[in-house]
Amino acid sequence: MGIPRLISTLEPYVVHGTLNGEHVVIDGPALAYHILYICNRHGIPQPSYKILGETALAWLDELIRRDVSVEAIYFDGSLPPAKEPVRMQRMVKSLNQLKDFHSSDINGFFPAFFSVPDETPPTLFSATKPAGKSAVPPSFHVPAIIDALRFCPRYTKLVHLVPGEADAYCAQHLSESGGTVLTSDSDLLVHDLGEGSVVFLRDIYLDGQSNLSCASFSSAYICEKLKLGSSAEICRFAYERKCSPHSTVPQLLQDCTRPVADKAGYTEFCHEYLAHVVAPIPVSTQGTPIQIGSLDPRISEMVLQLGQQDRQTNQTKDDIKIFLPILLECPSRGSAWEQSTPIRQLAYTIARLTIPGASSTIQEYRRVNTVVQKGRQVPILPEQAAKAWAQDLTRLMSRIKATTQGDTARAWHILCLTLDVRYCHEEGKHSHTLQTLEEYLKKTAFKKVSWDYIHFVAHLQAAYYSFRLLKQMLSLEQPNMGFPELKDMLLSLPSLAEFPSVENTMVFLQESGEARIYKIVAKSVPLPDVDVDVKPKRVAKDKKRKISKENTMKAKAGVAKSATRNLFDVLAHHS
Known part of the structure; x- marks a missing residue:
């Protein structure tokens, strides 16, 4: 600070x-x-x-x-x-x-x-x-x-x-x-x-x-x-400046010659600069040190916690935390991290299988309103459930790739959208992603980038980053753990430089009519009574609509009318 x-x-x-x-x-x-x-x-x-x-x-x-x-x-x-x-x-x-x-x-x-x-x-x-x-x-x-x-x-x-x-x-x-x-x-x-x-x-x-x-x-x-004799004395000088931000330099130097008023506070202050805290490197189930060098900083923070011991009980910590980055999203809507939670849950489970320990949950910090706020608990999956979920992911991706004619970037977009819509269906929640797909595939002109659209992009970014987290956890995985197909699938995950953005997602939506994105998502999500060949009709908006009504909306959506112009160009024209 x-x-x-x-x-x-x-x-x-x-x-x-x-x-x-x-x-x-x-x-x-x-x-x-x-x-x-x-x-x-x-x-x-x-x-x-x-x-x-x-x-x-x-x-x-x-x-x-x-x-x-x-x-x-x-x-x-x-x-x-x-x-x-x-x-x-x-x-x-x-x-x-x-x-x-x-x-x-x-x-x-x-x-x-x-x-x-x-x-x-x-x-x-x-x-x-x-x-x-x-x-x-x-x-x-x-x-x-x-x-x-x-x-x-x-x-x-x-x-x-x-x-x-x-x-x-x-x-x-x-x-x-x-x-x-x-x-x-x-x-x-x-x-x-x-x-x-x-x-x-x-x-x-x-x-x-x-x-x-x-x-x-x-x-x-x-x-x-x-006339400060050592690094310890410049530490004392800095401490006095922190305590007395308006004192002159002679006054600060004079204060340095006096006994410290708050010895505990001074000791704590100096500890940060003179005693560097280094986290111990966790050891895998195979007894080998975990290599953190290729991880993202916040992912590394979580991994290093997995192997730490509680000083009082000498047991592995049970309050493992991860601080997810703040997304550029609409704060009046629910966190865009929510719908991709199952992907991260699989990542945390693989991390726990790789690094032995007692913790059965990970605390996620998404939006933090107060400094005393608790994280959202994400439970570790049983090993067989994790393997079944991994198999489900790879099968779904294979089906999607079969429809995208080798366009890997498009396949990842569709996979993330599909999982997002499916999560909302299974949880009985309204799908902002589904609503945005329906609306934006029918529009031909936009004057501004709306917050609804920004939130839609945030959903995509959250899903992509959750897959990145999963990929990094698999890089720590020990041989013969049982996720080879998932590893292979994640080899094609786009880099951060190619992640969804406001601009490239508009291009994706503009092309989605021809690529029949809406139809592919509808086929991949297990919604009842979905007829993807029915011509789309406008569905009345109702914020309190029930799941059955959402299913009806999905059934009527079908293949949306293809846009005729690049949406981002249209926006630029109106700016």
């Missing part, structure tokens, strides 16, 4: 220079948010995952072009228990940001909001700030940038997902080897960096000679100027 006013307090002691020829390590989460900041500054409030990845690679290429030696890029792979309250606060803040975003324009947005304004690449190093308030971040932008780095031969070996916090690993690297850390987190000024220094990402700019100029915070130099 950083320490308020610490940077401004230490600014008089910065050293101005260039990054050219320097050895650096990079705080990965800070880099991911800085790349998003660059895109926002360029006028792209909702950049695609492809654009985010390309911008991250271009930014790093500029460093390499100026002989900057990037030695490592660290990403968080574990959430220390002491940081859970901070995570909950951030989840509440993100949900409130989504609510504010929704209330700012309940009628939706013009399509330009979700597309690239022009072909000009973003200015990578600039002091210009984005116009207006920051938009809701894309849900999976951190793992999307990690993917781009992992898939790039130039940078794949530099990416390290660590069983702790990235800033601690950056600090340890500098303490042992020297160099500079690139970050946005003022907390790194408090760590023991040895002879290392800190450069903040937003302070890097191109000077008149095209050098990467920056302001560098050197721990050793700051300690020398403030």
